[in-house]
Amino acid sequence: MTVSSAPGKVYLFGEHAVVYGEPAIPCAIERRATVSAEARDDDRVRVTAPDLSLDGFTVEYGGDGGGRPDVNVAKGLVEAGIGYVDAAVEQARDALDRPNAGFDVTVESDIPLGAGLGSSAAVVVAGIDAATRELGHPLDAAELADRAYRAEHEVQDGQASRADTFCCAMGGAVRVEGDDCRRIETPNLPFVVGFDGGAGDTGKLVAGVRELREEYGFAAETVENIGDLVRRGEEILADADPGDDPTADLLSELGLLMDFDHGLLEALGVSSRTLDNMVWAAREAGAHGAKLTGAGGGGCIVALDATRETETALRYTAECEDVFRAELAHDGVRVEE
Numbered sequence: 001m002t003v004s005s006a007p008g009k010v011y012l013f014g015e016h017a018v019v020y021g022e023p024a025i026p027c028a029i030e031r032r033a034t035v036s037a038e039a040r041d042d043d044r045v046r047v048t049a050p051d052l053s054l055d056g057f058t059v060e061y062g063g064d065g066g067g068r069p070d071v072n073v074a075k076g077l078v079e080a081g082i083g084y085v086d087a088a089v090e091q092a093r094d095a096l097d098r099p100n101a102g103f104d105v106t107v108e109s110d111i112p113l114g115a116g117l118g119s120s121a122a123v124v125v126a127g128i129d130a131a132t133r134e135l136g137h138p139l140d141a142a143e144l145a146d147r148a149y150r151a152e153h154e155v156q157d158g159q160a161s162r163a164d165t166f167c168c169a170m171g172g173a174v175r176v177e178g179d180d181c182r183r184i185e186t187p188n189l190p191f192v193v194g195f196d197g198g199a200g201d202t203g204k205l206v207a208g209v210r211e212l213r214e215e216y217g218f219a220a221e222t223v224e225n226i227g228d229l230v231r232r233g234e235e236i237l238a239d240a241d242p243g244d245d246p247t248a249d250l251l252s253e254l255g256l257l258m259d260f261d262h263g264l265l266e267a268l269g270v271s272s273r274t275l276d277n278m279v280w281a282a283r284e285a286g287a288h289g290a291k292l293t294g295a296g297g298g299g300c301i302v303a304l305d306a307t308r309e310t311e312t313a314l315r316y317t318a319e320c321e322d323v324f325r326a327e328l329a330h331d332g333v334r335v336e337e
């Protein structure tokens, strides 16, 4: 059996616009998905994923005292739940030219699902890594990131950037613009994450932005404006000392851009009332800046605050179910014992 893990991420800025070729800066965080893969003698794949749950189903029991209960679960729901793991197995098979390789796969994760922290990317990256290593042919980091991107691209109906998967594969802070992906150095950014307990559907939210952008010139400009603020953010980061604690001035400048980014994402229709409430709670508590992270719709916000004020305020915010500090994860994908 082979066990690999990969980190989740927050976006300092640039989500959604990155899908259309603008730059983005996601940062890997110390919350990981762990996937084990064990080769089977046959061509079947058995997935155990205790974090996946179904919203509802109907059970029908056999009439005259027997028969197996007939559980009516819409096929689409199961496919949606298992899509990323399935795509990861397919990529591993394809990479090693072993179309009939069978696996027992187990997924465990401390990244909430669908909350904008990149659980899908972490599962796909760790899944491809575990499956290819299990067959004795580990992929190098670049191919792994590329294969993971292809898996997300497929599951999200052709609408995905390389940002999440590259970040989860490499760890650290990264800059992604189209096919150009690289690691960058940053100071120690004091991320605070607030989670509303909910989730958003990445595929649908990305499709919504795509439609707006195609229909309205000002929505297309909004996407370009996000790109502009990311470029400004890069300049600010380039002047900072990597690995050091950032100055208050630097945090204020980055925070302003995060606030601006949230406003533009809001305009593109991907925020929600609970995300907005958490963003405002963080700002009122003195955070340098706050924004939603990832696809939006529900899930997580990320704020910058080196003090405990934002954490405390979010803890007392009705819409916020969980708060934690998110340390930058220096390790990307890695093998676990």
Ligand SMILES: Nc1ncnc2c1ncn2[C@@H]1O[C@H](COP(=O)(O)OP(=O)(O)O)[C@@H](O)[C@H]1O
Pocket (backbone or CB within 6 Å): 033, 049, 050, 051, 052, 080, 081, 082, 083, 084, 085, 107, 108, 109, 112, 113, 114, 115, 116, 117, 118, 119, 120, 121, 123, 200, 201, 202, 203, 294, 295
């Ligand atoms: N622990 C897990 N076990 C199985 N599948 C998971 C797990 N975590 C995430 N996934 C897959 O990723 C999907 C969520 O991905 P997505 O909607 O992109 O949100 P995000 O990447 O922001 O968490 C889930 O519906 C599921 O298919």
Ligand SMILES: C[C@@](O)(CCOP(=O)(O)O)CC(=O)O
Pocket (backbone or CB within 6 Å): 014, 015, 016, 017, 018, 019, 114, 115, 116, 117, 118, 119, 120, 159, 160, 161, 162, 163, 164, 202, 206, 293, 294, 295, 296
């Ligand atoms: C909205 C987007 O920019 C990020 C999605 O992040 P997440 O899956 O919500 O963690 C989509 C993408 O880059 O593929």
Ligand SMILES: [Mg+2]
Pocket (backbone or CB within 6 Å): 118, 119, 120, 121, 164, 202
């Ligand atoms: Mg995702």
